[in-house]
Amino acid sequence: MSVSRLETQRFTPFHIYFSLLFVSLFAVPAFSQTQSCAVTANATLVHREGLAERTGDLNLSCTGGQAGSNIAGSLFVSLNTNITNRLDSNGIPQGIVVTVNSGGGAVAIGSVRMTSGSAISITALNYAVPAVPAAPVTITISGIRAAIATLSNASGPSVVSATVQGVGTQSLSNTPVNVAISAPGLLQSLIDNGVPCLGSPMPASLDLPSFAAISNSSTVRVTEASAAAFAKKQTGDDSGVRILVRLSGYGSGVRAFVPDAIVGNDGTTPTSAGAFGVPVGAGVYTPGSGQLLLVRVNGADANGAGGTLATTQPLIATSLAAVSEVSVSNGSAVAVYEVVDSNASVIESAQIPVFISVNQTSCPSNLTPSITASLAPVSTVSVATATDPIPRFLATPPASDCAQLNDCGASYYPSLSVDATPVTLLGSSSGNKQSAFVRVGNTGAGMLYYTTSVNYQSGAGWLSVNPPSGVNNGVLQVIADPANLQPGTYKASVVVNGGSYGSATVPVTFTVGAAGVTITNVGNAASFQYGTVAPGSYAVVYGLNLAGKDVSVTFNGLPASIVYDSSSQINLIVPAALGGQQGAAVIARVDGSAGNTFTVKLNPNMPGIFNPGIVNFADGTVNSADHPAKRGDFVSVYLTGLAVPVSNQVTVNIDGQMNLVPSFAGAQPTLPALDQVNITVPLSLPATPNPVSLRVCVPGDAGQPICSNQVNLFIR
Secondary structure, three states: OOOOOHHHOOOOHHHHHHHHHHHHHOOOOHHHHOEEEEEEEOOEEEEOOEOOEEOOOEEEEEEOOOOOOEEEEEEEEEEOOOEOOOEOOOOOEOOOEEEEEOOOOOEEOOEEEEEEOOEEEEEEEEEEOOOOOOOOEEEEEEOOEEOHHHOOOOOOOOEEEEEEEEEOOEEEOOOOEEEEEEEOOEEEEEEOOOOOOOOEOOOOOOEHHHHHHHOEEEEEEEEEOOOOOOOOOOOOOOOOOEEEEEEEOOOOOOEEEEEOEEEOOOOOEOOEOOOOOOOOEOEEEOOOOOOOEEEEEEOOOOOOOOOEEOOOOOOOOEEEOEEEEEOOEOOEEEEEEEEEEOOOOOOOEEEEEEEEEEOOOOOOOOOOOEEEEEEEOEOOOOOOOOOOOOOOEOOOOOEEOHHHHOOOOOOOOOOEEEOOOOEEEEEEOOOOOEEEEEEEEEOOOOOOEEEEEEEEOOOOOOEEEEOOEEEOOEEEEEEEOOOOOOOEEEEEEEEEEOHHHOEEEEEEEEEEEOOOOEEEEEEEOOOOOEOEEOOOOEEEEEEEOOOOOOEEEEEOOEEOEEEEEOOOEEEEEOOHHHOOOOEEEEEEEEOOEEEEEEEEEEOOOOOEEEEEEEEEOOOOOEOOOOOOEOOOOEEEEEEEOOOOOOOOOOEEEEOOEEEEOOOEEEEOOOOOOOEEEEEEOOOOOOOOOOOEEEEEEEEOHHHOEEEOOOEEEOEO
């Protein structure tokens, strides 16, 4: 018995086992048993997102053989994706039906089992060749479900193909046939009115007209990508196709409400809160006329499975106005709807309004709420199981439905507007940031959320946009930073992306000249610790082109006292009037030319010890290896960076002996910005090492000390 032809068949061990079994059970001359079978299929259109889609029937037309002879054998069906029928407690796939018509009508026959994730066996086939052998025997295999969502095909529809092989007495052509072709099931559009900072009131009555009259609402419109994508519950299904509406980003204090039933665009009166150009109306559904009806599911889980319908399908024409609250947690909620009626002959759509109630908040609101829809129940299970829902779908963001419904240019959509005039900026290498402003707006309706990104044609990292995202109308600051750029011309573009509502590109050209007056670092002039200085202390400024006839430096506009300057360094006294401030913008001016703005932190205490900076009190000599201090004597430590007046306890650390209290700590009386600390050299210092380390510390924030640089104290 062959799969395609006897001489080319490849048997698996499983196939060989059944081949021997059936040959032994039905041992008659091969020439009298053989029938030749042609395989065809009815390829059905299925959801591209589907994980348990019902494929089309496989049809075998078998002719030949000796009239009246018995045909016995097995069939093996394999797909190019997993078979996902529900399994019973014995692992047998449910819903697959095999019928044989050998002239007396179709009879269900055979036993179906899974042989792998993508294949089944059909055993115990047994029928007689008709009296007229030329009359075809037909074998139909129906009800196979497949995970078509795993066959992603970016260039076009995905196709489920099946191959039928035989063991026993049928000769089959081993050629794949198509049993299903996919198309996207769901499309959507959104009219998003966000969360108004002026609040949204709750109506006295929980019905759609009352909500639509006074409450803020957004509407997601869901549309079939192909007719019959919105399918009601069928035999073997747990539910009809469901639509999961997911809300997020709504913040705290927001209550959300949705209709219990939604009547589609082909209803007697479609459900609408006034969006998409459709007047406000509670849906009116007339049964028996092929109208789309979605009913909310109470108690469904977060994936859209389980639960019960919030209302029964009406038996007469009925207005469906009831609205119910959905639970909002951390600004998120879900609403699940099930298709209970539809028209498989036309493209249908439905509007699902989401009403909110919220108190007035601060303006402008910084919330970015979103509403999305997907086919449900949502799942990632692409194999046959005993418990997973049927149907089920891979979570797939729907494309826009405006092309399907011919309203892409309608005025009720947001529309991105950007002033895309090219931006030209000039700067100097290592100099100040340069900026320009770009206007962004929404010339349509609803809320338009946009993001920005930067594409570089030359250089990298020198361009930024503030704010990086926004909603509706605003102004973007385009900032070019030459801090790390050599002289030259740099090009980039700012992309403003409004999603399906448009995008725009703004070209940016930044011409960077030679470095001018530039500050590269600021720090304590004694310790050379950089980034933070104390008001009233000595500081050092490093940079480029700092020398000239007229040199000045300001901190937040206050002039510093310069004590030394050269082309690369300025020593100065930080303005004492900065006390109480946390940071300063430092700008150097040379012969009228202002340089870049360098930001430095400010702290009331930032001690730094000069080196050499310790004087032996006994003889007034500078402490050194030649002039060490004696244990028990005073030494004077000269530093800068203590607050004026000293308000925190100053301590000294000598050779690991911490928190030594000086006899004096404060401003040195003869020179500005110079501080002095007098400390007794501990008698307990060991003979070695020599010199020992010395640091001055002051309590800082959160109990962390601020300490000076470490210097040597020579002892004897």
